[in-house]
Amino acid sequence: MSATPESTTTAGEAAGDGRLYRRLWRWHFYAAFLVIPFVLLQSLTGTLYLWHDEWADWAHPELRFVEPKAQRASLDAQLSAALTAHPEAQATTLIVPAEPTRATQVMFGGHHGEGDGLPFPVFVNPYSGEVLGSLPDWSWMPGWSREIHGGWPLGDAGSWLLELGACWAVVMVLTGLYLWWPGDRGLLAALVPRTGQGARVLVRDLHASVAVLFSALLLAFLISALPWTHFWGNQVLKPLQGALGQSSPFGAAMRAESSPVTDGAAITLDEALQRARAAGVDGDVEIKLDGRPGSALSLRNRMPRAAQETQLALDRGNGTVLVKTTWDDYPPIPRAVSVGVDLHEGSFFGRANQWFNTVFALALVWISATGFLSWWLRRPRGKLGAPLRAEIRLPRWALATGAALCVVMPLLGASVLALWLCDRVGAGARIARG
Secondary structure (H helix, E strand, O other): OOOOHHHOOEHHHHOOOHHHHHHHHHHHHHHHHHHHHHHHHHHHHHHHHHOHHHHHHHHOHHHHEOOOOOOOOOHHHHHHHHHHHOOOOOEEEEEEOOOOOEOEEEEEOOHHHOOOOOOEEEEEOOOOOOEEEEOOHHHOHHHHHHHHHOOOOOOHHHHHHHHHHHHHHHHHHHHHHHHHOEOOOOHHHHOOOOOOOOHHHHHHHHHHHHHHHOHHHHHHHHHHHHHHOHHHHHHHHHHHHHHHOOOOOOOHHHHOEOOOOOOOOOOOHHHHHHHHHHOOOOOEEEEEOOOOOOEOEEEEEEOOOHHHOOEEEEOOOOOOEEEEEOHHHOOHHHHHHHHHHHHHOOOOOOHHHHHHHHHHHHHHHHHHHHHHHHHHHHOOOOOOOOOOOOOOOOOHHHHHHHHHHHHHOHHHHHHHHHHHHHHHHHHHHHHHHO
């Protein structure tokens, strides 16, 4: 949200086009009202997930850490103990830590958005094979923070709503930059809040200056989040990658087929882990447990960067490596998406990335709060205080920018069309009454 046209001089006003300013201010105002709840929700859940490992170690050390011993229980025995403790649930992933002081972790439920429920972990002592305990779904912060961040519990509809919020956040950023752009002040001077012109101008400048400083980063975060969404990720990005021959190879291991396995002839999980280590799968290893009937056994390591990860598909009968995927197999588009995910999740630059993303989340809360306060100080008493509608033929650059955004982000285009139809119907009704 920004100041009224008379509170500051902008590029639009300098060109004598106050109506364009008011038109874009109106779009910025309504976009902000739509986006602020989305921004606050994503900032909170994203920050919680950002520090989930540190939180789990602090809150539940009795489950996360063990005393190393000379002998280990087999992975199959550890999995069996976890399944026995929770026979009613579906195991999805077995996480084998590289550190000898870490417990083995078996994930149940809707891990990474799969299934209807929240995921929850069961921790097993890798030396004794005993279950150390489990955490109910709402007690496991990494699970619910990630799921809500991705649209749970609404499923695909939740993902669509979050995508729509991300699309309108792009509109909010671009219109906000236009409203802020200084005419008679230099760019650097316009970033310094004015302290001698009253509370309304000061709050407006506190909002605008921080918003401008973080605008490019916010756009980067929004763009890096779109590949995760149900509609844009599956209906726009994947077909585009397929058409350009840029499909991600990451799921190839999970799609691989295994040869038929007779009773008692399947490789053990320990043998699978040994094959993975021999193939260069270092660090913590995830073994997927809920594959399709007849599918190969899928394993991958969990590393800070996708460039360091390796995914394997092993034949369940003889342990042969059917598929091996490394960073060298990634085409340019999947590489760009993966780097964006690593930066988004705060793992690319290690601890510095976590703190940087945390500061960014706090900046988003600041922008939302000062934007709301700026509107509150300026609105007429007892009224919404929305900018008045300004009839104007939009310049070509504005039309081209809007059209490009609606094409690239189809949900945005559909929502703009719906708003336009509602506006036309409302205008027709007003004319009929008059």
